[in-house]
Amino acid sequence: MSPDRRGPLVVAHRGASAAMPEHTLAAYKLALEEGADGLECDVRLTRDGHLVCVHDRTVDRTSTGTGVVSEMTLEELAEFNYGTEDEPAELLELSALIALTLDWSARPVKLFIETKHPVRFGGLVESKVLAELQRFGIAAPPSADHSRAVVMSFSAGAVWRIRRSAPMLPTVLLGESARYLGGGAATTVGATAVGPSVKTLHEHPDIVDKAAAAGRATYCWTVDNRSDVELCRELGVSWVATNHPGRTKKWLAS
Numbered sequence: 001m002s003p004d005r006r007g008p009l010v011v012a013h014r015g016a017s018a019a020m021p022e023h024t025l026a027a028y029k030l031a032l033e034e035g036a037d038g039l040e041c042d043v044r045l046t047r048d049g050h051l052v053c054v055h056d057r058t059v060d061r062t063s064t065g066t067g068v069v070s071e072m073t074l075e076e077l078a079e080f081n082y083g084t085e086d087e088p089a090e091l092l093e094l095s096a097l098i099a100l101t102l103d104w105s106a107r108p109v110k111l112f113i114e115t116k117h118p119v120r121f122g123g124l125v126e127s128k129v130l131a132e133l134q135r136f137g138i139a140a141p142p143s144a145d146h147s148r149a150v151v152m153s154f155s156a157g158a159v160w161r162i163r164r165s166a167p168m169l170p171t172v173l174l175g176e177s178a179r180y181l182g183g184g185a186a187t188t189v190g191a192t193a194v195g196p197s198v199k200t201l202h203e204h205p206d207i208v209d210k211a212a213a214a215g216r217a218t219y220c221w222t223v224d225n226r227s228d229v230e231l232c233r234e235l236g237v238s239w240v241a242t243n244h245p246g247r248t249k250k251w252l253a254s
Contacts, residue, residue, distance in 0.1 A: 014027065098132065194211045201231065205235055
């Protein structure tokens with residue numbers, strides 16, 4: 001997960017979500033066309049055990065329906081529209097996003113999968129994610145740098161479960177507390193990167209050097225302003241998550 005010479009690599013936060021409805025295939029396809037180096041998604045389990053790309057606990061904000069994701073079946077959730085009235089979109093399953101990522105032939109792209117906690121299914125979420133990565137043959141990369149998938153969470157326990165079961169798979173411990181990310185938590189769970197918010201990065205810019213000294217990369221979210229992009233470049237942040245992947249790529253190239 002090394003940064004390149006021009007600055008951080010660009011991760012499309014829920015796809016090109018400033019231009020298209022988040023977590024839709026259209027948003028991710030646009031991000032790929034705009035040159036994103038990575039794609040980010042949030043995953044939750046449906047009542048019948050399917051991994052779907054939904055950020056919130058409910059689908060109320062992002063679909064035409066209402067209800068708690070974990071209390072509904074895949075079939076029930078699939079009845080809603082996750083796009084716009086003019087351009088409807090289906091519920092996105094993690095398997096479809098993995099396939100899109102691996103099928104993109106223009107350049108290798110990493111998929112950053114965030115597991116949400118606390119949830120009623122606990123560690124089953126990580127088990128299901130690993131099983132899906134295994135099914136696509138990307139759960140045991142030769143090294144973290146060559147991995148096509150990265151698993152992230154604000155839950156230290158979730159990161160630990162991934163590291164214990166798939167030690168070569170890169171992981172990001174997300175957080176808003178510099179003490180949490182810069183202290184022993186990342187070391188204890190074996191995270192290969194820390195993920196501060198851009199607000200935390202402003203308040204504690206030394207977090208990048210501290211992470212590097214411990215052999216860890218830095219993934220910063222959510223970086224949409226040009227001044228924040230420049231700050232990340234100056235500090236040596238490895239990856240920036242942004243809702244504007246195309247614009248961010250242009251800023252970094254200029």
